[in-house]
Amino acid sequence: MSESRRRSSGRAVVLGASSGVGRAAASRLARDGWSTVLSSRGARDLEAMSADLEARYGGLHETAPIDLLADDDALGAYAGHVTSDGLDVAIITAGAIDADDDGLTDWSTIDRLTTANYTAVIKIAGRFLAHFEQQGCGTLVLFSSIAAAAPRSRNVAYAAAKSALASWATSQQHRLADTEIEVQVYSLGYVDTPMTAGQKLLFPKAKPEFVADRVVQNLGTSHRRGYLPKWWAPIVGTIRALPWTIYKRLRF
Template identity: 30%
Template sequence: MSNKAVIFGATSLIAEHTARLLAAEGWELVLVGRNRQALQAVASHLRLTGYAPVHELLGDASDMDSFPRLVDSARQLLGRFDLALIAWGIFYPSPDARQIREMERINHVATVALAERLGQVFAQQRCGTLAVLSSVAGDVLRADNYSYGSTKAALTADLQGLRQTLAPCGVRVLTIKPGRVETPMTACIPCSRFTVEPAAIAAGICRAIRRKKSVVYLPGYLRVVFFVLRSLPEWLLKRLRF
């Protein structure tokens, strides 16, 4: 019996590379995305290279009323979930008030709403892994992206609570904290030697799922970096540029 996963935000590069790795291992997949053409392109590639069925569902992170229907549709296609990955998110540099509200709505409110709905399904199954893409930006807020970072900090906090809630049911909640990744979302940010390819992040996600991690920093050395940064006093943080 093959493993089964549903991926929300499946046309993002991190999600696409993760789906490729899962498909190569024989996972049956349901891909959820808002752009029909992009979703079909990802699914077609997976069907050529994978060894299990790939299904498509149209869904938009901004339409929270549709989440119960999307989850139920994915469940009908798969029968059960071994894994659910939420990999959507938005970023605006120097955001105005409207953009700040949009980031909060997508990165935090919508993501938690979907995670709660998926958590109910996993609790009924009494098994499975819910993996959610957060960010190291939520660990220590920086001057150049604190509005974005605050949405990820709130998401990470909610996931910690959901993890405690679902643990007695045998359900794992994985918080994924990548650093800067080379994707269209971050194209407006100059690359640095610390920028990581999406394929490397995807490999780290799959490894963390296999190892039943609760929180994973990608690359792994960021766990130490941000442990140190969180330990610094505010007066010193204000002098740093990182």
């Protein structure tokens, strides 16, 4: 798709808007003149975000609280509400992580992580795509993780769910290849968010604002997938190329 089709304004929903990359993306969109629908679990956080964006940048910034662990009816009602006034872009950063996700954790935790990072996401994303297909255009942005690209003995269910999400996104890209609908999926490296707070990590954390800027710049372009920051690509590539005898000894 040509650069001339890059989106620069419209109506965008950000699911996961109250913190991290979602919050930064909502701010960047508002600064660029987009109307936004801000979604996450906490209504009070969303009200604060909405007021802040209005005060700083003007424009219309609605709130639509949703819990990814809600039942199908609630997820459907949410998607219907968000798309009812038109929607050009959907950015879904919401997800969950659990310090005990070591492959031995209880089923309820695995179920929760799978739902929050995959099942609920594709249920909502699928409805947004249906709306885009109806109107003939739109951009859906999803986030996988380097944990999915190079699985390890930590964040087991999280990595599997993110891997499934990346696979689902690729399938949708293939299905919608000849349309005006874009599905973009990013594999995030370490980002300075509440998920990584206090963790000692091998590589530096990217600022959420850096990630958000790249994501918003790519809206409406033919960008399909990639690592953010980009320098994770050779690192993950190297890890994946390692022989198993070395890989199994890595602690990352």
